[in-house]
Amino acid sequence: MAATLTAGLLGTLDPLLIRHLVDKDILEHRRFEAVSVGALIALCYLARVVVGGQASLLSFRTTQSLSQDLRVGLLRHMTILSADWHERTFLGEKMARVEQDVQQVAEFGSDAANVSFRSVVFFVVNLVVMLSLNWRMALTIVPLFPIFHWVRTQFRSHIRDCANTAQASVGRASGVVAEHLGAVPQIQLLGAEERQLSRVVVAWSQMVEAQWQQRRSEIAFTVAVTAVMAIAILAVLEVGIHEYQTKALSIGTFFAFYTYITRIFDPISSAMELYSRTQRVNASIRRIREVLQSRPSVCDDGSISVVPNPLQSGLTCQDVCFSYSGDTRVLKRVSFHIEPEECLAIAGKSGCGKSTLSRLLARMAEPTAGTIWLEGRQIRDYTLQSLRRAICYVPQHPVLFSGTLRENLLFGNPKTNDEELSEIVDLVQLRPIVANLMLGLDTPLGPEAVALSGGERQRVALARGILRKTPILLLDEATSALDLPTEHAILNALAHRDTRQTLIIISHRLRSLLWADRIILFDAGEIDSAGTHTFLYRHSPLYRSLLEHEAESDTHEELTLSFEDALLPDLIKTNNPIGKSTV
Numbered sequence: 001m002a003a004t005l006t007a008g009l010l011g012t013l014d015p016l017l018i019r020h021l022v023d024k025d026i027l028e029h030r031r032f033e034a035v036s037v038g039a040l041i042a043l044c045y046l047a048r049v050v051v052g053g054q055a056s057l058l059s060f061r062t063t064q065s066l067s068q069d070l071r072v073g074l075l076r077h078m079t080i081l082s083a084d085w086h087e088r089t090f091l092g093e094k095m096a097r098v099e100q101d102v103q104q105v106a107e108f109g110s111d112a113a114n115v116s117f118r119s120v121v122f123f124v125v126n127l128v129v130m131l132s133l134n135w136r137m138a139l140t141i142v143p144l145f146p147i148f149h150w151v152r153t154q155f156r157s158h159i160r161d162c163a164n165t166a167q168a169s170v171g172r173a174s175g176v177v178a179e180h181l182g183a184v185p186q187i188q189l190l191g192a193e194e195r196q197l198s199r200v201v202v203a204w205s206q207m208v209e210a211q212w213q214q215r216r217s218e219i220a221f222t223v224a225v226t227a228v229m230a231i232a233i234l235a236v237l238e239v240g241i242h243e244y245q246t247k248a249l250s251i252g253t254f255f256a257f258y259t260y261i262t263r264i265f266d267p268i269s270s271a272m273e274l275y276s277r278t279q280r281v282n283a284s285i286r287r288i289r290e291v292l293q294s295r296p297s298v299c300d301d302g303s304i305s306v307v308p309n310p311l312q313s314g315l316t317c318q319d320v321c322f323s324y325s326g327d328t329r330v331l332k333r334v335s336f337h338i339e340p341e342e343c344l345a346i347a348g349k350s351g352c353g354k355s356t357l358s359r360l361l362a363r364m365a366e367p368t369a370g371t372i373w374l375e376g377r378q379i380r381d382y383t384l385q386s387l388r389r390a391i392c393y394v395p396q397h398p399v400l401f402s403g404t405l406r407e408n409l410l411f412g413n414p415k416t417n418d419e420e421l422s423e424i425v426d427l428v429q430l431r432p433i434v435a436n437l438m439l440g441l442d443t444p445l446g447p448e449a450v451a452l453s454g455g456e457r458q459r460v461a462l463a464r465g466i467l468r469k470t471p472i473l474l475l476d477e478a479t480s481a482l483d484l485p486t487e488h489a490i491l492n493a494l495a496h497r498d499t500r501q502t503l504i505i506i507s508h509r510l511r512s513l514l515w516a517d518r519i520i521l522f523d524a525g526e527i528d529s530a531g532t533h534t535f536l537y538r539h540s541p542l543y544r545s546l547l548e549h550e551a552e553s554d555t556h557e558e559l560t561l562s563f564e565d566a567l568l569p570d571l572i573k574t575n576n577p578i579g580k581s582t583v
C-alpha cells in the first residue's frame with residue numbers, strides 16, 4: 001500500500017511542475033530553470049515507475065501466498081468431506097474451484113484493498129489540488145457523482161448474474177473435459193469420439209457464450225461510466241476556457257487542471273473496474289464457500305481413539321437400514337454379529353446391497369436407521385482415525401498412485417519393514433511380477449498404474465490393505481479380477497496367517513467363499529440365510545440355485561465342487577484348499 005501510494009503521489013506532482021514550466025519558465029524565457037524542471041518531471045516519472053514496479057511485485061507476492069493458503073485450506077476441507085460428496089461432484093468441477101476460483105479470489109484479495117485505498121487517496125488529493133487551483137472549475141464535476149451512483153445501480157444485478165453464470169459454466173466445462181480426458185481409450189473403444197467431442201464442444205460453447213455475455217455487460221458498464229466522465233471533462237473545459245478568457249486562470253494552470261481532471265477519473269475507473277471484478281469474484285467466493293460450508297455426511301465427533309487389536313467382542317449390525325435417496329431402501333433391517341477372528345463371507349446377487357453394507361461397516365456412510373456396534377460401542381463413538389486404523393476396506397476398483405510399486409504397497413503403512421513387505425508380496429503372488437519389472441519394487445507405475453493388469457492392480461491393493469495390519473480386513477470383491485485358483489490360493493494364505501485378524505469377504509462368486517466360517521446370503525437388501533456352506537446348501541434354495549448357476553457358467557474342473565460332495569464334510573475338506581469351514 002505504501003509503495004502504491006508513493007507511486008501515485010509522485011504521479012500527482014508532474015501537472016504542477018508543468019504548470020510551473022509553462023507559466024514561469026517558458027513564458028518568461030528562463031532556459032536553465034526550464035531544463036531543471038524538465039529533468040525533475042523526468043525524475044518523477046522514473047521514480048513513479050520504480051516504486052510502482054515494487055508495488056506490483058509485492059502485490060504479486062501477496063497473490064501467490066493468498067492463493068497458496070486458500071488452495072491448501074480448500075484441499076484440506078475437500079479431503080475431510082465424505083465419500084458421497086466426492087462421488088457426486090465431478091473431478092473437473094473440484095479442479096475448477098481449487099484452480100480458477102482460488103486464483104480469482106487471491107488476485108482480488110491481494111489488490112482490492114490496495115486499489116480501493118489508492119483510489120480514495122488519489123481522488124481526495126486530486127480534488128484538493130484542483131480546488132486549490134480553481135475551485136469554480138473543480139466544483140463543476142460534483143453534480144456528476146450521483147449520476148455515477150445511478151449508473152452503478154442500473155448495472156449491478158445484471159453484472160452479478162452474468163458473473164455467476166460464467167463461473168458456473170467454467171466449472172461445468174472443466175467437469176466434462178476432465179471426464180473426457182480421463183476416458184479417451186474407453187471412448188475410442190465405444191466409437192463415441194464424435195459424440196463425446198460434441199459434448200465437450202457444447203460445454204465449451206456455453207462457457208464461451210456466458211463469458212461473452214459477462215464481458216459485454218462489463219464493457220457496457222465501462223462505456224456508460226466513461227460517457228459520464230466525458231460530460232464532466234466537457235463541462236470543466238467550458239468553465240476553464242471562460243476562466244482563461246476572464247483572466248482568472250493562467251494557461252499553465254489550465255493545462256495542469258486538464259491533466260488533473262483526466263486523472264481524477266482514473267481512481268473512479270479503477271473503482272468501477274474493481275466493482276465489475278467484485279461481481280466476478282463474488283461468484284468464485286460463493287463457489288469456494290459452497291465447498292467450505294459443506295459438512296461431511298459422516299461426522300467425526302466420536303471420542304474413543306483406540307480399537308483393540310485383535311478384536312475382543314466383535315462387530316454387530318443391528319436392524320441396519322440404508323437408502324441412497326428417497327424411499328427406496330437398499331438395506332432392510334439387516335442384523336448379524338461377527339465374532340473376533342471369524343472369517344465371514346457376504347454373498348448375493350448383483351445389486352442386492354453387499355457393497356452398500358461394506359461402506360456402512362467402514363463408515364463411509366451412515367445407516368439411515370439401526371446401529372453398528374464395534375467392541376460393544378457404536379461405531380460413531382470412535383474417532384474416524386481410530387476406525388480407519390481398525391477396519392481396512394479394500395474395494396473392487398482400487399486407486400493406485402503415481403510412484404513406485406514399493407511406495408504404493410507402503411501407502412497405508414510406510415513403517416513396514418522389508419521382511420513384512422517381502423512376506424506379503426509372496427502372499428498375494430506378486431513375486432513373479434516384481435521379478436519382471438525392470439527396477440523390481442522400485443519401478444515407477446506411471447499414471448493409474450497402466451503397466452499392471454486388473455488382477456495385478458487388485459493384488460497390489462490387497463497387499464497394501466494387509467500391510468495396514470488392522471484388526472478387521474474388509475474385502476469388497478477385492479479379488480474379483482483374479483482367476484479362481486489364484487483367488488483361492490491368496491485367500492487361503494490370508495486366512496492362515498497367524499494374525500488373529502477378522503476377515504469380511506464380499507463376493508458374488510460363491511465358490512471362492514465355500515471355506516469361510518460363515519456365509520451370509522443377501523437377497524434384495526435383506527439377509528436370506530446365514531451359516532456354513534453345508535448348512536446353506538441344505539437349507540437355502542437361493543444358495544443352491546446361485547451355486548448351480550455358477551457351476552454351469554464356469555467350466556474350471558479343478559476347483560468345481562460337485563453338489564453331492566458339498567454335503568460331505570470330508571470331501572469339502574479335500575476339495576477345500578483352505579480347510580477352515582466349520583461344517
Ligand SMILES: Nc1ncnc2c1ncn2[C@@H]1O[C@H](COP(=O)(O)OP(=O)(O)OP(=O)(O)O)[C@@H](O)[C@H]1O
Binds near residue numbers: 087355
Ligand atoms: N451411490 C449410489 N447412489 C444411488 N444408488 C446406489 C448407489 N450405489 C449403489 N446404489 C444402488 O444400491 C443398490 C445396491 O448396490 P450395491 O453396490 O450395494 O450392490 P452389490 O450387491 O454390491 O452389487 P454388485 O455385486 O454388482 O457389486 C443397487 O440397486 C444400486 O443401484
